[in-house]
């Protein structure tokens with residue numbers, strides 16, 4: 001299987017940079033609502049798919065396996081289940097693809113039902129089997145469902161980098177009752193991730209050299225989606241958390257799930273990433289951060305630092321206020337880090353951050369040292385709020 005690299009396809013023509021086109025990337029269908037998973041079988045008729053492979057973890061199978069099976073059987077669809085062992089590694093992807101081939105099951109789609117890693121693995125397996133991916137997220141903490149890219153890890157869980165696909169998921173089916181019943185920490189972390197989407201897309205849009213995830217320029221549509229994403233999180237975030245804590249699925253919960261999944265997902269892929277995500281990726285070289293914190297929790301702190309780097313102080317304060325209000329970390333202390341004691345590890349994290357391709361989307365030069373100073377400023381700003 002030849003790997004797919006979108007960058008060369010969309011890069012500029014004779015005039016180089018000037019000719020780089022604006023490109024929007026999106027899943028073919030996005031379906032969101034209470035109990036929509038009960039109708040998955042019916043939705044599959046759009047593809048159409050009659051012989052899906054369903055990928056889920058053992059825990060996922062206990063939680064939603066019966067629901068999915070019942071829905072498919074009702075639509076007269078047979079299925080083949082593969083258990084995902086938890087890591088989105090090339091080894092795991094090859095193991096599952098090999099098992100499907102060996103079984104003789106002539107799959108016509110891969111349904112990935114689970115969290116970010118299961119979804120990312122499902123996209124890889126669909127690509128290898130040459131069939132479309134159908135994504136059913138069970139948590140709202142990840143950008144993974146809508147995008148045509150997977151984040152790959154070693155079998156030990158160390159990040160390797162992205163794998164791109166020529167096609168976006170054929171269908172994303174988001175059951176809001178299911179997602180609202182998953183741990184609230186994931187729901188809140190997804191907001192940290194979603195909030196950054198706008199500020200990162202804006203940076204990429206404003207810089208003529210800024211690019212989105214496939215190396216293309218940013219459409220007005222992507223910037224608008226990203227802006228709506230942040231607006232929705234600010235407006236509905238707190239109400240949605242309260243509702244989820246009471247086991248309710250109201251319009252605020254629906255809005256936040258759409259922001260975390262569709263708006264943030266399309267927003268980052270079509271709008272581009274910047275410092276907030278570079279920093280979050282860099283942080284994962286510190287083992288305790290990689291182990292104990294969710295992606296969106298790290299992105300939130302990266303976002304404060306990005307805005308400080310951009311001298312957007314008012315916005316940085318607005319972000320700190322919101323993150324604190326929803327209980328997301330804003331200080332190094334909350335990450336169990338100390339500037340003096342952990343200076344070396346933090347500097348290594350900032351050096352790792354600069355290796356991310358989207359670390360270079362600012363119109364000015366960014367270095368590990370300037371990132372480090374921005375992080376210290378961000379910490380000082382957040383600490384000030386804490387002392388009020």
Ligand SMILES: [Zn+2]
Pocket residue numbers: 143193277295299
């Ligand atoms: Zn993200």
